[in-house]
Amino acid sequence: MQRSEPARIQRGFTLLELLLAIAIFALLAAGTSQLLAALVRADAARQAQAEELRALGRVMSVMQRDALQGYWPSNSKKGASHSVLLTPQRVGWLLGAERDRQSLPRSDLRVVEYWLEDGVLWRQRRTLEHGQVRPQRLLEGIEDLRWRLYGAESGWVSRWIAAQPPQALEITLSTQRFQGIRRVLPLAGASL
Numbered sequence: 612m613q614r615s616e617p618a619r620i621q622r623g624f625t626l627l628e629l630l631l632a633i634a635i636f637a638l639l640a641a642g643t644s645q646l647l648a649a650l651v652r653a654d655a656a657r658q659a660q661a662e663e664l665r666a667l668g669r670v671m672s673v674m675q676r677d678a679l680q681g682y683w684p685s686n687s688k689k690g691a692s693h694s695v696l697l698t699p700q701r702v703g704w705l706l707g708a709e710r711d712r713q714s715l716p717r718s719d720l721r722v723v724e725y726w727l728e729d730g731v732l733w734r735q736r737r738t739l740e741h742g743q744v745r746p747q748r749l750l751e752g753i754e755d756l757r758w759r760l761y762g763a764e765s766g767w768v769s770r771w772i773a774a775q776p777p778q779a780l781e782i783t784l785s786t787q788r789f790q791g792i793r794r795v796l797p798l799a800g801a802s803l
Contacts, residue, residue: 683776
């Protein structure tokens with residue numbers, strides 16, 4: 612009599628099962644890598660937007676500090692502009708006293724000007740004695756910039772010729788990412 616061979620016991624996976632498991636794992640890995648790549652792109656875009664907002668906030672802080680330090684001398688002449696320059700291209704005014712560390716007598720007045728040139732907002736601050744200094748690049752990528760001054764008698768104007776000092780500066784700017792950002796800055800001594 613022949614002995615029957617014991618039934619073979621399966622020990623492991625067939626080739627088909629292994630290929631199926633590898634294919635499923637590959638699909639999961641591909642989906643996960645695409646999800647990770649999308650998250651990295653979204654984070655990079657968020658960081659770029661946050662950096663642009665921080666740069667915009669820094670510019671507004673500088674302008675607000677300058678606006679609050681404005682000096683508006685009283686002019687007795689009719690039609691005097693109170694040391695304000697306001698054109699569609701440029702805005703500027705006198706800054707009040709800063710504490711000078713030198714004991715020599717000198718004027719504490721400074722002139723600050725802002726202007727837009729080739730999509731870049733520039734700032735220049737100079738003393739009355741020394742004239743021109745190197746301008747400071749504040750913000751790039753500006754597509755549109757408008758400013759107006761507010762006076763109690765004249766309201767909002769794009770050219771300043773009023774007899775009284777201005778009370779507020781309105782800045783409206785647009786970048787590629789942010790459109791129509793408007794900020795109203797009170798000027799020194801203003802009662803809005």
